[in-house]
Amino acid sequence: MAPSTDVACKRKRRTRTKNISALAPLALSSLPNNQIELTPGAEHLVCPACKTWCPITGMGGTTPKLVPHHTDPAGTLDTRWCANTNRRITADLTVERWAAQRAEVAAEAGARRPTRVLRKVPTPAVPALSQLRPVEPTADSARAAFEQHRVRCSVCAGEVRRCRDGQRLYVEYLWRQNQEPKRLREQAVERAARGVEERALTRTAPAVRAKAWKDVGRAVDEADTARREPLAGARPPIHGIEVPEGDRPLPQGRSAEQTLANNPVRKRRPS
Template identity: 40%
Template sequence: MITTPAMPKASKRRRKTRTPNVNHRPPVIASKLKVTEIDLTPGKEHMACPDCSTWVPITGMLGTPKLVPHHTGRAKAAERRRCTAGSNRQITIDVQADAVRTQLVEGAPTAASRRATKVLPKPKVKPAPAASQIKPAPLSAEQVRRVFRQHQQQCLACKGEVKNRDGQLLPCPDGERLAVTFLRLLRQEPKRQAVREFFARERRRFDRQYAATAPVKRASEWAAVQVRVSDADAARKVLPRGDRPADGPSLPQEPQDVEAYDRRQAELGRHARTGRPAEEAPAQPECANCGTTELNFVRAAAAGWRQVLRRTYCSRCADRFPNWMRTQF
């Protein structure tokens, strides 16, 4: 039995090492690293290796700080391959642990603000009506009075605080226009009220008249409908079976010329039994319903003959079928 040796995995990185080996490459400056690439928590100093981007413990913090020998992959999971360029590399700690922690805390809100926010649907707003569709609202004396009072409270000219060079008070054209409009509407209010009452009385009178005439109108409409329904029933009873009560020609259920139809069917059956080719069939077309014949198919096509369900019909018999069933030769 042949056993396959297991592939060696990356070993666990020791936090403290007692090796005097030092990497010949220049040391890594801690102040030039990003805040997210180094952790100077006392007793848990770690740093991302600049060569393999693997988080590696820092040893020798009291003497010569350097990265511990490590593999490039994750411990106990990845392939066992030593990071030769980054192992035992010296580190120059020129920053304080508190400063690194402060920068990391201050950068967290900035990173959170860069994240995509939830997309909120825009409210559906109805399109604004055209200028010809806008109906102006009628003004009332009370509305103009409220606008006038609000204008007086905000306008300095209406309060008497604006003067010219001669010391005379300057009038306010807006306040004067609102006052004139208010007085005009106040004089017209009795007439407007009378017009509104007149239209209200007419509306009530129309509603009463409509309610009184509605039953009579409904009865007359129903009587007219009953007459049309009875006429349609009578016309339907007069028509033979298979016909339709319409303006167009009816569709017969049985052939009009039974003898010609039987003769045609017998001839078609004889052709099917003898197996004669199509060129030996009779050259004169014959209507499958009425038995009418034509000299040839060219004259039949010119006369409006059509094929319905692979049968030949003259123009009169073919018109009784719908258009989607009729095909030309």
């Protein structure tokens, strides 16, 4: 019965064959760093021919080489070995140098990665007109609305007759006027409660602040003491050269005659 092709057979990681490929030795330094694994006991590399990870046998000996390998699934008939089977490896790269190169490559790759995108805080949606909560009208605002309507309406201009809107605004004004004392009492109670809460916070604030200073006072004192003490081995401040005080003497300017006489190109014409 032929073995199943779904599960790969376990292969030997270290072969003991003495066969050596006729191809030229493959230098480790010629391969990219990310295609080499030189961890002691788990040496691997990517085969240049079949592009698969293959173990390296005899890494600690005199003739390291790639193990026999192929890319066909397990159980495939008439399989063919890869061209780099038993190819010698030139170990011209130490483990320390390989680890240092990998660290450098990782740092460069990290620098090339884009930074995290900080999403902009979305602007809150403006509520619709139907969602807006109007300010609660008072007796004064109801009276102002009724007076404004009387100015614009010819029916409500007199004191006897009122239109439908004028009658509604007048009833609203009377009801708000009757409810005004109750609203003022509720506001007074709310202000009194807020005042009691603020006075309580004012009384407890010094105690809370004193407790906070007590918790960190020792650390602050130690930091102040350490800052006042001179550092061990510190050098005295370097003083520069003494700068003379007073006005700086200005250099004496040259006359036009001296300038023309010293100019080698422009000569003064004889008179």
